[in-house]
Amino acid sequence: MELLHGLLNRVSIQRLESPGPTETQVEVMLQAALRAPDHGNLKPWRSVMVTGEGLTKLGGLLQKAQLERDPDSDPQTLERCIKMPHRAPSILVLIASPTPHPKVPRAEQIQATAAAGCAMLLAAFAQNIGAVWRTGWVVSHPTITQAFDLKESEEMIAMIYMGMPSVTPRPAPVLSSQEFIKHWH
Numbered sequence: 001m002e003l004l005h006g007l008l009n010r011v012s013i014q015r016l017e018s019p020g021p022t023e024t025q026v027e028v029m030l031q032a033a034l035r036a037p038d039h040g041n042l043k044p045w046r047s048v049m050v051t052g053e054g055l056t057k058l059g060g061l062l063q064k065a066q067l068e069r070d071p072d073s074d075p076q077t078l079e080r081c082i083k084m085p086h087r088a089p090s091i092l093v094l095i096a097s098p099t100p101h102p103k104v105p106r107a108e109q110i111q112a113t114a115a116a117g118c119a120m121l122l123a124a125f126a127q128n129i130g131a132v133w134r135t136g137w138v139v140s141h142p143t144i145t146q147a148f149d150l151k152e153s154e155e156m157i158a159m160i161y162m163g164m165p166s167v168t169p170r171p172a173p174v175l176s177s178q179e180f181i182k183h184w185h
């Protein structure tokens with residue numbers, strides 16, 4: 001796939017089904033992420049792939065976390081939490097892991113992680129893998145961050161849901177760029 005084609009046409013796919021990406025496809029995504037712009041070449045991130053029983057375990061933890069947020073959560077909300085991870089066969093949890101650096105501030109290391117996440121999405125799209133970047137309250141809830149062994153300094157940046165698109169991907173919208181650029185002469 002032409003690079004520009006992917007850049008201009010990638011869309012998120014919310015409805016995903018099995019199979020998830022193969023090991024080879026995930027490796028391509030990781031290699032793409034490792035080519036993302038990265039001040040100081042620190043590779044300030046790590047990732048965890050959640051599949052199979054891991055999705056069920058994560059669903060249980062989401063329900064526990066939801067009850068901690070609101071002990072009066074209604075049964076539908078709790079049921080939704082259990083089902084949430086099963087919206088895809090594979091979830092890649094992307095964690096920024098910044099370290100103190102004399103020239104590369106923490107913010108830039110978080111930005112480098114986001115750039116890596118974006119590269120992963122594009123590499124998924126290029127391999128016809130449906131993917132969507134999700135966050136929400138779950139990525140900062142202690143029950144979830146502890147389950148993924150996040151250190152104090154780390155941040156969960158994305159849960160990238162992946163699988164086969166179960167709907168025809170919508171075409172990418174075409175937007176006018178004019179309000180996003182000013183020119184200095």
Ligand SMILES: Cc1cc2nc3c(=O)[nH]c(=O)nc-3n(C[C@H](O)[C@H](O)[C@H](O)COP(=O)(O)O)c2cc1C
Binds near residue numbers: 132133136157
């Ligand atoms: C940092 C970040 C967090 C996001 N969190 C969510 C989320 O929690 N739920 C969601 O549906 N979309 C989330 N999105 C947006 C989608 O991944 C997606 O980009 C958006 O719906 C636009 O669709 P498109 O990628 O097809 O243009 C997030 C995107 C980013 C960059």
